Amino acid sequence: MSEGRLRILLGDDHAVLRAGLKVLLNAESDLEVVEEAADGIEVIEKAAKVQPDLVLLDLTMPRMNGLECIQALLSAQPELKILVLTMHDDEEYLKAVLKAGAKGYVLKKAADVELLSAIRTVSRGEMFIYPSMAAALLYQMVSPHKPNHEGKKVKPLSEREREVLRLLALGHTNQEIADILCVSVKTVETYRARVMEKLDMRKRAELVRYAAENGIITR
Numbered sequence: 574m575s576e577g578r579l580r581i582l583l584g585d586d587h588a589v590l591r592a593g594l595k596v597l598l599n600a601e602s603d604l605e606v607v608e609e610a611a612d613g614i615e616v617i618e619k620a621a622k623v624q625p626d627l628v629l630l631d632l633t634m635p636r637m638n639g640l641e642c643i644q645a646l647l648s649a650q651p652e653l654k655i656l657v658l659t660m661h662d663d664e665e666y667l668k669a670v671l672k673a674g675a676k677g678y679v680l681k682k683a684a685d686v687e688l689l690s691a692i693r694t695v696s697r698g699e700m701f702i703y704p705s706m707a708a709a710l711l712y713q714m715v716s717p718h719k720p721n722h723e724g725k726k727v728k729p730l731s732e733r734e735r736e737v738l739r740l741l742a743l744g745h746t747n748q749e750i751a752d753i754l755c756v757s758v759k760t761v762e763t764y765r766a767r768v769m770e771k772l773d774m775r776k777r778a779e780l781v782r783y784a785a786e787n788g789i790i791t792r
Contacts, residue, residue, distance in 0.1 A: 578604060579692070580605055580607045581605065581628070582620055582627070583608070583610070584609075584615075584629065584634065584642065585629075585634070586611050594606070595609070598692075601689065607623050607625055608620075608623045608625065611634075612637065616630065616637075616646070621649060627655070627656060628654070628656070629658055629692070630643065631659060633661075639659070639670075640743070640790060643670070643674055644673050644674065647673075654677075656676065657670050657675050657679070658683075658688070661744055663778055663782075665781045665790075676695045676699070676700050676701070677700060678701070678703055683703060687703075728771040728772075729771075730772075733754075735789055738768050738780060739790060741777065741780055742781045742789065743790065747762060
């Protein structure tokens with residue numbers, strides 16, 4: 574272990590991906606993976622133990638999702654650098670991540686060199702946003718036709734419906750939501766249908782946007 578290397582904690586529930594990332598990062602003279610975690614709670618526990626310089630974090634994980642994990646990590650270590658590595662390419666996820674306090678957002682399809690650049694950029698205290706996501710966010714900010722649900726009248730959601738919406742917006746599958754809530758997949762499908770009917774929405778992206786705009790993702 575060389576001195577002066579950036580100490581990284583990997584947080585992702587896919588062991589094969591973690592293994593590949595570990596090989597990639599440890600091959601760099603200035604980077605070192607010091608710990609791995611397979612779920613959000615484990616990320617919190619191991620970060621407290623090893624005090625990494627940077628956490629490379631997935632958004633959708635068991636036990637505690639990435640957004641809640643970011644908030645908990647920064648509450649314990651305010652100076653910790655957090656870079657999100659995710660499959661979600663919706664700008665609403667990006668806005669929620671930045672609001673939670675992370676300093677970077679990279680898609681899992683990113684080339685190796687791009688990920689390495691993101692890690693080094695965030696480690697310097699600068700912000701890194703995957704180029705296509707930055708462009709989408711900028712377009713949404715300047716577009717006069719950007720969607721806005723604030724004035725839309727919708728039927729109120731029950732507490733369980735809001736929880737299902739939150740988990741859907743965070744990228745969980747119906748089966749994962751069923752496991753988290755200890756209900757059947759059929760029950761989740763029923764709640765999902767009710768949410769879409771009440772909000773008059775048909776696409777997942779619409780649900781994500783509504784959840785982000787109304788503080789449901791980060792509650």
